[in-house]
Amino acid sequence: MGLEDLPKKMKAVQVVEFDKPYQINEVDVPTKLQPTDLLVKVAVASNCHTDGMVQHGVFGSKLPQTASHEGAGTVVAVGGDEAANRGFKVGDRVMCGLPLHPCGKCHDCQGPENQTQYCMNLDPGHVGVHTDGCFAEYVKVDSRSTTALPDEVSFLSAAPLACAGRTIWRGMLQANLLPGEWLAIVGSGGGLGHLGIQFAKALGLKVIGVDARDEGLSLTKENGADIIIDARKGKEAAVKDVHAATDNMGADATLCISDAQSAAGLGCAVTKMHGLMVQIAQPDNVEIPFAELIFRDIRIHGSLICSADESKSMLQCIAEHGVTVKTNAFHGLEKIHDLVDMVHGGKIQGKAVIIVDEEQIEHEKKLGAKF
Incomplete structure (x- = not known):
């Protein structure tokens, strides 16, 4: 399957006005990829405290803004050699990266490795904060901050791990x-x-x-x-x-x-x-x-989120020790308002997530994903 075989449109949960409820809109699938990019078909996306900050306009996000910076899914397109050389290919299960397009030239990008996530010259910025996020059927992410999933780690865990776990x-x-x-x-x-x-x-x-x-x-x-x-x-x-x-x-x-x-x-x-x-x-x-x-x-x-190598070490720890994520799952992007009600109700334990693609959840069970 190539980019030409993908749908042209998709559903997305968006902030269209600050301090107003989310809207579910039909938007373009983000098929314009740079050489470092991956296009991921979202399996699960998670809500984070930062999503509320985005809704309130704290980061000055350009609207409309597709929400959620915590996502996991399957790679359906690889932007170019830079992403491929990092070992990514179509069909890989991944935990989505947050920084999109670091400059690669600043002090932090040049290392040490565990400071690379601090690049202040991102263009366009962080997924789900400054550029479209994971509360959608597809999301564009950067291979330099995206992490391949061990078979033992499920999408249901990996989505909230993308920010909460890394942090x-x-x-x-x-x-x-x-x-x-x-x-x-x-x-x-x-x-x-x-x-x-x-x-x-x-x-x-x-x-x-x-x-x-x-x-x-x-x-x-x-x-x-x-x-x-x-x-x-x-x-x-x-x-x-x-x-x-x-x-x-x-x-x-x-x-x-x-x-x-x-x-x-x-x-x-x-x-x-x-x-x-x-x-x-x-x-x-x-x-x-x-x-x-x-x-x-x-x-x-x-302290902020993990670097790429730190993210790998986190997933390895989970695969070895069986760390589990407490999730409250909602099925379908249409359930976003129910999710928000739970989060703001003050009684939630763990993380609230949306299962975007049930088919991917069923497929990973065959791989032995158990955490």
């Missing part, structure tokens, strides 16, 4: 802990958090899960956190409980994935002196009491 995995790598050390996760019962617990356990870490919702605390327990902290009891109580479990030291490192106003400060407070707090959540302002920085020497490190 929490890189935070874990930035923490740079050894087996047996303590990792705290503030926001442990959400889409990123429940993955972070499983990744940490797979790496031999001990986990302190911190959340402020009954649903989040339940999911934290379900995924195997060693210590569970209810943030609603306040900072002092949280610090006391963490110190009781860690010989009065605190967590060796902490990942903050909650955008609550007090989350970053709490993340620092439960971290041991001279320890690292990795800020992943994106509130308008990260608020940290000066005493954590000055008197306790807490180091703050921001």
